[in-house]
Amino acid sequence: MLIAVASENGEVFQHFGHTPEFTVYEIEGGVVRGKRVLPTGDSGHGALAGFLRDLCVDLLICGGIGAGAQQALAEEGIKLVAGVQGTVDAVVTGYLNGTLKFATDFTCSHHHDHGEGHEHGGHCGGHCKH
Structure with a gap:
């Protein structure tokens, strides 16, 4: 399982x-087996869902997120846990141990649909192996 956390400077x-970067955790048997920080470059809104899909991410943990981005993640088969604050390591540990x-109110209300197309349905197009 791969968990990505929208992050900046460990938060x-x-x-x-x-999101300037994602901290991506490889989870095996409920334990963190690897961690890497990946810059998003110029990716924004709709492109970020594709960025995560291409990494084969299973779950995104983030702070605020708009409805359009939520839909894009759902279309890519990426589970979402939002409205989160704290250090990336602490939130992943909390997710793994259920704490x-x-x-529940994590929508960025100033977001609106920019009409980005999402041509890939399903998670990772079947090419991911964890």
């Missing part, structure tokens, strides 16, 4: 559409 980033605290 959960609070605006998904402007992660998250908000």
Whole structure:
């Protein structure tokens, strides 16, 4: 399983559409087996879902996220846990042991649909092997 956390300087980033990097954790048997930080470059809003899909991410943990980005993630088969704050290591540990605290009102209300197309349905197009 791969978990990505929207991050900046080791903290959960609070605006998904402007995420500067993802901290990606490889989980095996409920234990972290690897961790890497990947810059997003110029990716934004709709492209970030594809970025995560191409990495074969199973779950995204983030702060605020708009409805369009939520839909894009769902279309890619990526599970979402949002409304999260704290250090990336602590939130992943909390998720794995079932103690992660998250908000239920995590939508970025200033987001709106920019009409990005999402031509890939399903998770990773079947090419991911964890």
